[in-house]
Amino acid sequence: MYYMKDGRYFYYPFIFVSPFVSGFDCTRDVFPDAKLIISDSGGYQLKAGTKTKADWDSVLQFQERIANIGLTLDIPPVTVKGNNHEYFDESIFNECMEKSVINAERMIEYKVNEKMKTFAVLQGRNYDFIDTWHRAITRNHDYDGFAIPILHIQKQDHVKQFCEQLEFVKSLDTDFHFLGNCTRLATLVFSRLANISKRQFTFDSSTAANALRYGTYYDPYFFIPISLSKYPSKRVNFKIDGRLPCDCPVCSNHTVRQLAYNPMLSMMHNIYIIQRFNEYSSVITKDDDEFRELLEIIVNLKHKKYFEEIVKGVLKVL
């Protein structure tokens, strides 16, 4: 999900806004042409340790001004280092769950903007934990949908957790937003899930913005991160000039050097190829055999170590 103002090569009328990134004063006028704005709560930032405090009330007020869909303020029962999520034990899980349920209930009870949908954030390391969280958060209120942070597979334990998260989403016939993951594997399984369950899903990720943080350009074919420049010094790594063979509207109009000196251009290329792969996989995954083949290729490319487990686990669910 991303939004870019007109006149910048391409345009998507969707945006995911976090109050901690935009600032709590941000209003809808900043995005005049946006068709859909989803706003998270900042729960992730809380756990990631970059922010110290958030309360449901100020998050709700922010969301009601700006969003079509607001996500409840959750307290993630995980430690987060980079993309690596590690779950805490059961007692911390229960404590975080109860706090998150109270936040979610308040946000539903005090909501005045009836046009805004509310999605409850679900957490959990496996099907049973997510189910427990779901039962707790829906014991007094219904929600318009749910949001779930889908794991980035980085070790063996994550494979089972990833597959059980998918299984849970499949089991509920409702709207879902996937938080913080746009890898090729994630995009492929979201598309497959949408096709087999005849539903639509949304997902967000800050991966494209790695261009601004680290000068990262994702190659348009295999999504391999290439560092074009050392940002913020903008010292160009690439000795070669000329154009890269990417037919996106950004690379078609700029040299490597221009991309390297202006990370905003690399970010737009990144957004474009993430969205392009999303469109591609939503078509390909309609066919059982094509889906299986593409899944095997992507898993082999990125997760060779857990090839058997991932392919078997995902195909069991999807």
Ligand SMILES: [Zn+2]
């Ligand atoms: Zn490009």
